[in-house]
Ligand SMILES: [Zn+2]
């Protein structure tokens with residue numbers, strides 16, 4: 237008998253081992269197996285198949301041991317792993333590595349998982365009162381502590397008291413307790429205890445829904461009887477979470493589990509409290525910041541007879557074992573942080589969640605105020621159900637969104653800084669009333685883009701409709717999709733008078749400016765520089781929620797589904813920079829960001845005010861934003877995508893070549909592109925150096941594939957892997973690393 241094992245190493249496919257006779261009867265698919273690999277090492281992998289065919293031409297080694305009696309991976313999980321490896325062109329071993337908590341896959345037979353232990357104390361039942369009195373006759377303190385412990389146990393009807401509890405009793409000291417133990421009046425034990433919190437009881441029933449919410453709930457239930465996936469498009473503050481709570485209750489009643497996916501760990505704490513209130517300890521939390529010991533225990537609990545019925549978490553919670561999954565909720569489904577970047581597998585958690593639900597016979601609900609173009613497209617063409625919720629909960633008004641024409645103000649010499657007079661005035665008025673202000677100054681990644689200082693026009697690639705980036709050596713503008721180069725113009729070709737300059741200031745200067753203008757207020761800045769680590773991010777959010785700061789200046793980090801109760805004004809300082817990012821999704825991101833940012837204002841009592849500063853207010857995207865017109869934006873953007881051949885009309889795959897010698901990686905990427913063009917012809921763009929062309933001492937080159945949506949993934953996969961093998965067959969290109977990003981964001 238043989239088994240095929242998946243090892244948590246960046247290697248494709250399975251490895252075959254033979255099963256020693258004495259453990260043969262115990263082997264099951266999905267079980268862990270410790271196997272020798274390489275010369276001296278041992279790894280813990282997962283059994284994917286059990287069969288009778290030895291692999292030909294190689295010596296098959298024996299499995300070392302089977303550490304568990306039961307599978308730790310369900311058949312649906314194996315199916316999902318194989319799908320991820322196939323679709324995202326990732327080695328199966330990488331998927332295994334990403335999916336399993338690291339303590340579940342020990343190397344070299346060293347287990348790092350440590351059960352949590354606690355010491356417990358109980359009275360020695362063999363001691364009678366005569367012996368007791370004799371032993372304690374001249375020890376007042378010991379006698380007192382002994383009777384305190386006895387009273388505690390009697391009153392609490394417990395057999396044992398924990399070390400933690402005993403240390404809180406009156407008259408406790410370590411020496412006194414030790415004397416009682418030495419005299420064998422008290423016996424101690426060490427017990428394994430769970431790290432998982434079990435003691436939470438629900439405090440409330442789900443709130444009753446408004447008429448609009450109730451209607452949406454009914455529509456969701458109805459569409460999900462026909463379709464596997466439904467999109468809930470509900471404006472910001474529409475009360476989507478309470479609808480989710482009702483759906484979870486419904487799923488619980490059917491005896492099924494719910495997975496609630498969120499894009500950011502930072503958002504889980506806000507939401508967890510709310511869900512705990514209704515579901516108590518039926519709810520488990522799972523994400524990458526939870527310690528490995530605890531992750532391992534959550535995994536074990538999910539395999540047990542009493543698994544969590546609801547899991548709330550970030551991307552990685554997709555990989556837990558669910559045995560009776562009924563519903564997957566993907567909240568803020570448009571968020572880019574659902575996509576894994578590095579390392580592989582570069583999967584999209586939303587799309588993978590839909591597959592998980594599919595394999596488990598469950599349903600998926602996507603929710604967003606600003607759906608991704610792909611999801612809305614799928615909903616409009618009937619692949620998904622679509623439910624729209626267009627009013628805010630509790631009669632809160634939509635914010636008033638106003639455009640500020642900075643071009644006009646500049647002409648009239650009214651712009652003294654990057655902040656316009658209307659934004660300064662509204663900020664002052666809000667602060668006067670003790671309300672808060674958020675200012676966005678966005679910068680996505682690093683890409684030097686030229687912008688007209690008068691009309692905000694940006695040079696674009698005529699072929700790709702993409703903003704061009706400025707390169708210094710040689711001095712030229714370059715398209716980062718197709719590698720076409722353009723001379724650098726000196727004057728604006730749109731207004732004819734403006735000068736082209738690299739895009740403006742960062743958040744730091746904005747913070748300085750606000751401090752100068754409003755010296756009496758507390759200004760906090762939130763961006764990648766000030767929020768190293770998640771905790772810094774959460775601390776800053778909490779401080780703002782608790783009104784310890786008045787003005788928050790930040791990047792798009794701020795717009796992500798956070799709830800603030802006292803924000804009156806939201807300012808978007810340079811909206812043009814946002815939509816000029818060299819990315820075909822820049823308008824979509826801009827629309828989402830402006831709308832989500834606007835949603836942070838005016839939640840409870842008053843209508844919020846949103847000011848968008850732009851030098852080009854005639855662009856239609858601004859009118860869709862001010863009019864809260866998602867459908868209008870969608871229609872227009874979709875037409876652009878169709879014209880220039882972008883998703884959802886094509887499928888993109890980005891191929892990255894990496895090597896520490898610059899001209900070698902250039903030649904290798906050119907060679908690979910030539911190989912690919914033989915079959916894929918004009919679908920192959922590049923190679924091009926990316927905006928940041930050197931990372932960790934490695935030079936990068938990118939090739940972009942724009943494939944027709946009907947092109948079979950199986951064929952693309954075979955062809956790509958064949959081309960990669962031919963590249964690596966050239967001796968000098970052997971060590972050029974090739975990686976794939978399918979559906980890159
Ligand atoms: Zn181009």
Ligand SMILES: [Zn+2]
Nearest residue numbers: 688728731734
């Ligand atoms: Zn201009």
